[in-house]
Amino acid sequence: MFKGxxxxxxxxxxxxxxxxxxxxxxxxNIPAAPYTLKIGGAPASFLYxxxxxxxxxxxIVAFLLYWVPEQExxxxxxxxxxxxxxx
Amino acid sequence: MQVSGVVIxxxxxxxxxxxxxxxxxxxxxxxxxxxxxxxxxxxxxxNGAALAATYFSPASFLGLPAFIFLLGYPxxxxxxxxxxxxPVASMLTAAPLRKYAPVSFTDYYxxxxxxxxxxxxxxxxPVLVSGFAYxxxxxxxxxxxxxxxLKVDYQMAVFLGAIAVLFYVYMGGMVATTWSTAFxxxxxxxxxxxxxxxxxxxxxxxxxxxxxxxANNPNFWLMPHAQENVSHPLFGMWTxxxxxxxIWHYGFATMPYTVVRFFTAMNIQSARRAxxxxxxxxxxxxxxxxxxxxxxxxLIESLHPYVGATMADGKTVVxxxxxxxxxIKAQFGVGGAAVTDYSMIAALESLRSPIxxxxxxxxxxxxxxxxxxxxxxxxxxxxxxxxxxxxFGSKWAIENPVKSLRIWTIIILVISIIPxxxxxxxxxxxxxxxxxxxxxxxxxxxxxxxxxxxATKTAAYATILIFLPLSLWSxxxxxxxxxxxxxxxxxEALFGRKIPVAHQWWLVPVSFIFFIVVSYLTKPCSPETIxxxxxxxx
Numbered sequence: 001m002f003k004g005x006x007x008x009x010x011x012x013x014x015x016x017x018x019x020x021x022x023x024x025x026x027x028x029n030i031p032a033a034p035y036t037l038k039i040g041g042a043p044a045s046f047l048y049x050x051x052x053x054x055x056x057x058x059x060i061v062a063f064l065l066y067w068v069p070e071q072e073x074x075x076x077x078x079x080x081x082x083x084x085x086x087x
Numbered sequence: 088m089q090v091s092g093v094v095i096x097x098x099x100x101x102x103x104x105x106x107x108x109x110x111x112x113x114x115x116x117x118x119x120x121x122x123x124x125x126x127x128x129x130x131x132x133x134n135g136a137a138l139a140a141t142y143f144s145p146a147s148f149l150g151l152p153a154f155i156f157l158l159g160y161p162x163x164x165x166x167x168x169x170x171x172x173x174p175v176a177s178m179l180t181a182a183p184l185r186k187y188a189p190v191s192f193t194d195y196y197x198x199x200x201x202x203x204x205x206x207x208x209x210x211x212x213p214v215l216v217s218g219f220a221y222x223x224x225x226x227x228x229x230x231x232x233x234x235x236x237l238k239v240d241y242q243m244a245v246f247l248g249a250i251a252v253l254f255y256v257y258m259g260g261m262v263a264t265t266w267s268t269a270f271x272x273x274x275x276x277x278x279x280x281x282x283x284x285x286x287x288x289x290x291x292x293x294x295x296x297x298x299x300x301x302a303n304n305p306n307f308w309l310m311p312h313a314q315e316n317v318s319h320p321l322f323g324m325w326t327x328x329x330x331x332x333x334i335w336h337y338g339f340a341t342m343p344y345t346v347v348r349f350f351t352a353m354n355i356q357s358a359r360r361a362x363x364x365x366x367x368x369x370x371x372x373x374x375x376x377x378x379x380x381x382x383x384x385x386l387i388e389s390l391h392p393y394v395g396a397t398m399a400d401g402k403t404v405v406x407x408x409x410x411x412x413x414x415i416k417a418q419f420g421v422g423g424a425a426v427t428d429y430s431m432i433a434a435l436e437s438l439r440s441p442i443x444x445x446x447x448x449x450x451x452x453x454x455x456x457x458x459x460x461x462x463x464x465x466x467x468x469x470x471x472x473x474x475x476x477x478x479f480g481s482k483w484a485i486e487n488p489v490k491s492l493r494i495w496t497i498i499i500l501v502i503s504i505i506p507x508x509x510x511x512x513x514x515x516x517x518x519x520x521x522x523x524x525x526x527x528x529x530x531x532x533x534x535x536x537x538x539x540x541x542a543t544k545t546a547a548y549a550t551i552l553i554f555l556p557l558s559l560w561s562x563x564x565x566x567x568x569x570x571x572x573x574x575x576x577x578x579e580a581l582f583g584r585k586i587p588v589a590h591q592w593w594l595v596p597v598s599f600i601f602f603i604v605v606s607y608l609t610k611p612c613s614p615e616t617i618x619x620x621x622x623x624x625x
Contacts (some may be wrong), residue, residue: 001539004625007331009178013225024164027310035301035308042293043308045160050377053167059465062174062366064357069178073356080326 008068010059090238091106093157096163097445107269109255112263119488122260123190129265129351135364136272137265141461142345146518148454155380156543158308159318159326163512166373168332176340178361181349181536183624185358191468192343199536199620200544201612204478209551213528214343218466227613232451235432250296254458264460271453276368278450278499279375285443301386319574327587334589341530342455344461383434384408390437440568471495474519518560519590527554527594531602540617546605561591
């Protein structure tokens, strides 16, 4: 099952779900954490939830999920070319 | 309240551009392949914007800020989960499906599960009910936006929205749908981001906004378990937060109206890159929607022009946000639309900026019409090409593919307009079930069919036929007996208390496990089919 899915897919899932799990656990164990934990005078939840969780982290993962396969495909093409010229 | 000329100009300009796209692209869709899948020539940025606009419906633009308004901070996690589901689709379904390059959603099921006619009908059933639910929801969303912001008669607004969608889908098929939807994707992201910046600028930054929200309602920021109080009973347990995170999470990878967009990509690389751009547009919009939903109650109660007005009973003076929304609803009264459906519009109305309302009306119309068009393209290809031509062998549909789709576009819109004119609350609520039903019926056969050689035809049939009625029954049962579809129907029987589970989301993992068990017990597909899907496509 799921044989053939590249390792970057599983790494991406670990990043996305690990990130959500860590911050959910923090919020469920520190009273009123979404409001009381602050960075620069504003609740940290705006940074880790609204900005990173909703946008930046997903952009990074979406980038990795197209960039890594493209690099692998380029390498595979290049090695095919080398094999052909050698033969 | 008077409607500003700027707002009217923005709405008119929006319609002119959408009609122009339909007119300009009419000659690009004479060929059936252009009409079905835009000739598979769509680039990554355009497809990404179109993916985002198609996937996010009025349920996002109106509904999600309303949910934050109603349920508080824990609902932020639902929005984070939705966007996190976009990149997951990149490798799971987008790349392999583009490589296989089918024309319609049911092509894949018919071919993968070696059942050309029956599978097209069975796999199409959840798509049919879900599709109509979403088209109706989108038309209602278009009507609500035009009525609440432009003060246009609601029924007239629904007709106008439907005619615009009909025009460009009829004229340009997937080509027009792609270009207009990409334009709409850009607009909706701009509308949400500009609105969010306007709110932040009004309060003077994130910290001041958070303090104002805390002063208005300290419970807004509470997560379950950390304290005795909760932001809302649905977030009294971790199951509420986790289920809302996952409820829409896998939709992008499995919903027919997004999956068919992968078929239109130029190549596999373009399909993967389109997902990145969908995150750019969708993620920006959701960033803005979180700010809008968070500020909604505070903004309405402190600044809305209706605060201080007298309700219809002649006694009650409007003070709270809920009373403002009830006052608005009483003025425009649209069937089963919930009071909170107006919260996003009312929040931004409070800032009293005509330019902001102009941007908002264009963004709101964009998101509603894009979803309607996306679903209509799924339904007209499924009924006009797959069912009429491939299942029932209609010679006319086979010989006139574009005509057949155009006629079905008209029929689908006419059927959808009727309930949209005076929508029942149940019909609008059903959009929540319409999402779950797709993932728990055709979701497992789609994903496992690509990644598991053992996936069988019997398991696909059994999962669709069992979970279609089961999901509807459990959703209706929870709504009728527990007061909300977000309480699990088995909570009190198993644990002696109500357990929050968004839209009966528990059915999704259960359907996947069911599919695996039945697949192990039944005969797999032929080695050729398994090789084609589980090896060659990777």
